[in-house]
Amino acid sequence: MKYAFYPGCVAKGGAPELYMSTRAVAEALDIQLEELEGAACTGAGVLSERNPELADTLNARTFAMAERLGLPLMNICSTCHGVMSQSNARLRKDPEYLERINKRLAPERLHYSGEVSIKHFLWVMMEDIGLDKVRSLVVNPLGDLKAAPFYGCYIVRPTWVLGYDEKPERKHYLEDLIEALGAQSVEYQGVDKCCGFPILTMNRENSLRMTGTHLLDAKTQGADMMVTPCPLCHLNLDGGQVDAAGVVKANLELPVLHLPQMVGMAFGMKPERLGLKKNIVNTQPVLKKAGFA
Amino acid sequence: MEVKLRVRRYDPEGDRKPYTQEYAVEMPDSATVLDSLIQVREEVDETLGLRCSCRSSICGSCAMRINGRARLACKTKVVAVAPNGGTVNVEPAGNMPVLKDLIVDFEVFWEKIKAVVPWLRPEGPEPEREYIVDNDKMLNLNTTVACIMCGACVSDCTSLEVDPGFLGPAALAKAYRFVGDPRDGHKLDRLKQYTEAHGMWDCAHCFMCVEVCPKDVAPMDWILELRREAEAEGFTNHNGVRHGRSIAESVKEAGWLDEGKVAMESMGSIGEKLALVPVGMRAFFRGKMPPMGPMHYQRPGAESVRRIFEELEAKE
Numbered sequence: 001m002k003y004a005f006y007p008g009c010v011a012k013g014g015a016p017e018l019y020m021s022t023r024a025v026a027e028a029l030d031i032q033l034e035e036l037e038g039a040a041c042t043g044a045g046v047l048s049e050r051n052p053e054l055a056d057t058l059n060a061r062t063f064a065m066a067e068r069l070g071l072p073l074m075n076i077c078s079t080c081h082g083v084m085s086q087s088n089a090r091l092r093k094d095p096e097y098l099e100r101i102n103k104r105l106a107p108e109r110l111h112y113s114g115e116v117s118i119k120h121f122l123w124v125m126m127e128d129i130g131l132d133k134v135r136s137l138v139v140n141p142l143g144d145l146k147a148a149p150f151y152g153c154y155i156v157r158p159t160w161v162l163g164y165d166e167k168p169e170r171k172h173y174l175e176d177l178i179e180a181l182g183a184q185s186v187e188y189q190g191v192d193k194c195c196g197f198p199i200l201t202m203n204r205e206n207s208l209r210m211t212g213t214h215l216l217d218a219k220t221q222g223a224d225m226m227v228t229p230c231p232l233c234h235l236n237l238d239g240g241q242v243d244a245a246g247v248v249k250a251n252l253e254l255p256v257l258h259l260p261q262m263v264g265m266a267f268g269m270k271p272e273r274l275g276l277k278k279n280i281v282n283t284q285p286v287l288k289k290a291g292f293a
Numbered sequence: 294m295e296v297k298l299r300v301r302r303y304d305p306e307g308d309r310k311p312y313t314q315e316y317a318v319e320m321p322d323s324a325t326v327l328d329s330l331i332q333v334r335e336e337v338d339e340t341l342g343l344r345c346s347c348r349s350s351i352c353g354s355c356a357m358r359i360n361g362r363a364r365l366a367c368k369t370k371v372v373a374v375a376p377n378g379g380t381v382n383v384e385p386a387g388n389m390p391v392l393k394d395l396i397v398d399f400e401v402f403w404e405k406i407k408a409v410v411p412w413l414r415p416e417g418p419e420p421e422r423e424y425i426v427d428n429d430k431m432l433n434l435n436t437t438v439a440c441i442m443c444g445a446c447v448s449d450c451t452s453l454e455v456d457p458g459f460l461g462p463a464a465l466a467k468a469y470r471f472v473g474d475p476r477d478g479h480k481l482d483r484l485k486q487y488t489e490a491h492g493m494w495d496c497a498h499c500f501m502c503v504e505v506c507p508k509d510v511a512p513m514d515w516i517l518e519l520r521r522e523a524e525a526e527g528f529t530n531h532n533g534v535r536h537g538r539s540i541a542e543s544v545k546e547a548g549w550l551d552e553g554k555v556a557m558e559s560m561g562s563i564g565e566k567l568a569l570v571p572v573g574m575r576a577f578f579r580g581k582m583p584p585m586g587p588m589h590y591q592r593p594g595a596e597s598v599r600r601i602f603e604e605l606e607a608k609e
Contacts, residue, residue, distance in 0.1 A: 009549045009550040009552065010550075010552065010583075012549070013549075013550065013552045013583030013584060014552050014576060014581060014582075014583040015581065016581050017581070037592065037593050038548070038592055038593035038594035039548075039592075040544060040548045040549065040592065040594075040598045041540075041543075041544045041548065041549045041550050043540070043544065044540065044550070045498055046536065046537050046540045046541075047540065047541060047544065049498070049517045049520065049521075049537065050521065050524075050537050050541060051541075051605060051606070053605055054601065054602065054605040054606070057601050057605060058544070058598065058601060061597070061598075061601070104601055104604060104605075107597065107600070108594065108597050153497075153498070153499040153500055153501075154500075157499070157500035157501065157503065157504045158500055158503050158504055159504060193451050193454075193499065193501075194451040194452075194497040194498075194499035194501075196455075196497065198497050198498045198499075199452070199494070199495060199496075199497050199498075201532045201533075201535075201536045201556070201559035201560060202494045202495065202531070202532050202533045202536065203456075203494070203495050204565075204568070205456075206452060206455050206456045206459075206495060206497075207497075209455040209456075210451065210454075210455050210497070213454075213455065239572060239575065239576065240572070242571075242575070243571075243572075277579070278579045278580060278581050279579070280575050280576070280579060
């Protein structure tokens with residue numbers, strides 16, 4: 001299968017391990033990725049908050065690039081995915097709006113019809129590849145690991161923008177995938193709540209309290225690790241974990257993996273190839289339990 | 294059909310801690326969760342505490358958590374939340390103290406509503422007849438006035454969970470109803486108040502209130518509208534404004550985010566900027582500092598992104 005690949009900003013910046021592990025896992029799954037090198041940032045929800053038409057135009061430009069290649073679009077960030085889905089819903093709802101935006105794309109000879117398929121890597125694995133294929137590649141079942149899923153708001157809400165009415169099973173894809181890799185999925189309160197990242201610069205205390213609360217909750221429920229399909233959540237959950245521990249006054253030390261890092265471990269890939277030494281919280285305990293060390 | 298309910302119960306006067314109790318009642322297929330709870334109270338257990346009135350999703354009395362999400366019990370059919378005859382989990386609304394079982398104390402809700410001064414305060418001479426307002430200007434307000442004050446958004450607000458002082462989605466949506474009303478004479482005072490601590494900038498943008506509102510008020514959308522209004526009116530000395538502007542500048546310049554620059558530019562004080570240093574150091578020692586400054590290269594086609602910005606920024 002082939003996709004127009006939208007890596008987003010963080011995978012090309014502060015979370016190179018997400019980019020590396022995505023490439024590695026996609027290759028194992030026979031997924032060809034044609035990277036949209038010239039696509040702009042989705043605006044991460046902030047541009048659409050400030051100027052919705054501007055954000056929609058930038059996103060329509062990305063969709064048009066995928067359409068020009070004749071490929072469905074795959075992203076690897078819950079936030080990018082949600083922002084794109086919201087833009088797409090607005091563009092598809094209003095043909096006059098879409099036409100006005102297409103005029104702004106015309107100088108680049110781009111045109112968006114409104115028909116592109118937008119999927120997060122998680123959805124690609126669950127819907128296009130299928131768990132049977134994923135299971136067939138598991139050479140290192142994560143039997144001893146208890147993993148807490150953390151979705152990221154943008155891939156779960158609003159449900160009507162994200163197709164949950166047609167596909168209610170999307171609510172538990174992460175849990176299903178964790179189980180398919182042989183690990184145990186941990187139930188806890190924070191699974192679909194906010195990681196706190198969007199208000200990190202506005203209210204650091206509240207932001208880190210959210211982060212710390214979810215990590216502590218997951219750990220209390222027995223988690224050895226957390227896994228997220230959102231690199232922005234990862235910035236707080238992993239990068240901000242030390243500070244979050246100070247706010248909730250608890251010892252956290254819970255490794256937080258990007259989704260493809262977890263899949264790659266079960267596929268038996270070397271930790272270096274998955275960038276597992278680039279995570280801020282030491283992933284060694286997870287690697288040990290997964291049989292690597 | 295048999296309806297199975299697992300209800301979270303708590304009476305602060307007699308119980309040391311909350312507990313769950315299971316009930317089963319025979320109900321018609323069309324039954325709502327509220328119908329079923331009332332049946333329990335009338336036929337099985339008269340001690341079950343719940344609040345309800347209109348049974349037509351207009352009074353806003355019966356908001357509670359059903360299968361983990363705030364909903365109006367009278368608007369929620371059992372078959373929709375337990376399609377295969379499973380058990381329906383029922384808990385009191387969140388972020389408010391429990392008075393008994395499914396009844397919560399709305400005092401904290403009303404305190405927040407009162408704090409945004411929820412009435413029109415016109416200034417200047419009164420018109421001889423009625424105030425004339427453009428239809429267009431009232432259109433936005435139609436959504437916010439649809440709020441029935443049920444507290445579903447407050448129940449599930451993720452910011453309120455960590456900061457009970459946050460004004461919260463219901464009060465801020467109500468606040469927009471007056472900021473956006475051309476008859477009100479206190480727009481600037483209001484925006485100044487909502488810009489302060491525990492105000493609109495503490496919304497985490499999590500869409501929870503949008504998801505759970507039974508009347509499609511979408512409180513978060515109006516919080517974002519308040520932010521736009523505040524920035525347009527000059528309330529710009531806030532990290533939220535700095536953050537938004539820095540992201541826009543970064544994307545306009547190179548087509549993508551300069552993460553380090555955005556983080557630094559978002560912070561208003563030296564102390565806040567210094568607090569970022571350990572975060573950056575941790576990334577550095579893991580060999581993953583994002584490309585910053587001159588290293589932050591332009592994406593192919595960045596000039597087209599810049600053109601789109603220039604065309605559309607004029608419309609802000």
